[in-house]
Amino acid sequence: MGRRLLVLGALALGSLLGLEARAQNLLTNSTFDANVNGWSPLTFLSWNGNDADGSPSSGSAQVRNNGTPPVAIKSGQCVAITAGQTYQYAADYFIPSGQSDSGEADLILSFYSSSNCVIGYIIGDQVGGVLIDTWDHLAGTFDAPIGASYAKVELASNKLVGTTGTNYYVLMDNIFLPEASAGLQQGLAVAALLAAARRRKSRPGPGCGRD
Numbered sequence: 742m743g744r745r746l747l748v749l750g751a752l753a754l755g756s757l758l759g760l761e762a763r764a765q766n767l768l769t770n771s772t773f774d775a776n777v778n779g780w781s782p783l784t785f786l787s788w789n790g791n792d793a794d795g796s797p798s799s800g801s802a803q804v805r806n807n808g809t810p811p812v813a814i815k816s817g818q819c820v821a822i823t824a825g826q827t828y829q830y831a832a833d834y835f836i837p838s839g840q841s842d843s844g845e846a847d848l849i850l851s852f853y854s855s856s857n858c859v860i861g862y863i864i865g866d867q868v869g870g871v872l873i874d875t876w877d878h879l880a881g882t883f884d885a886p887i888g889a890s891y892a893k894v895e896l897a898s899n900k901l902v903g904t905t906g907t908n909y910y911v912l913m914d915n916i917f918l919p920e921a922s923a924g925l926q927q928g929l930a931v932a933a934l935l936a937a938a939r940r941r942k943s944r945p946g947p948g949c950g951r952d
């Protein structure tokens with residue numbers, strides 16, 4: 742039985758890793774190939790030709806912050822999610838040097854019960870980075886709480902120290918919020934396969950009483 746379970750587990754893991762690789766991004770215009778359409782508000786957002794992967798045919802989103810520190814300026818997308826599932830979120834960021842203000846690039850994940858992602862806030866999570874003049878990666882994982890039906894992913898230019906009115910800005914690219922988590926689905930699928938194998942083992946059919 743041990744060998745059968747091992748094979749089943751390996752097959753399940755292989756197929757599930759494939760699922761993760763194919764996981765659909767719930768966000769639109771996440772690589773900013775030509776513009777920043779689809780993100781809101783657009784007031785402090787503009788397209789920048791500096792692409793995280795160095796692609797000449799893509800760019801990134803520039804998030805400007807001319808507020809009085811400490812203050813974060815954000816732009817995001819609201820998408821439907823499933824309560825109880827585990828969600829990963831990730832992005833690349835770049836903070837240019839030579840700015841008179843200092844801060845960080847933040848990626849924020851917030852869960853809501855309402856479809857407008859304005860009212861019905863339940864809980865949120867965020868990751869941030871402060872490296873200068875290099876593309877760096879941000880990533881986090883969070884369980885969608887009971888009662889949540891929508892999630893908002895926001896790009897934020899977070900000015901921590903500086904002067905009022907100065908346009909501190911960060912670039913963000915490759916924003917990723919995959920569909921319901923591979924991790925949890927993988928665990929459930931493996932458990933189901935192992936349970937099925939155990940049921941078959943305990944209910945021998947004609948001519949197959951032993952493994």
Ligand SMILES: [Ca+2]
Binds near residue numbers: 772773774792793800
């Ligand atoms: Ca890009």
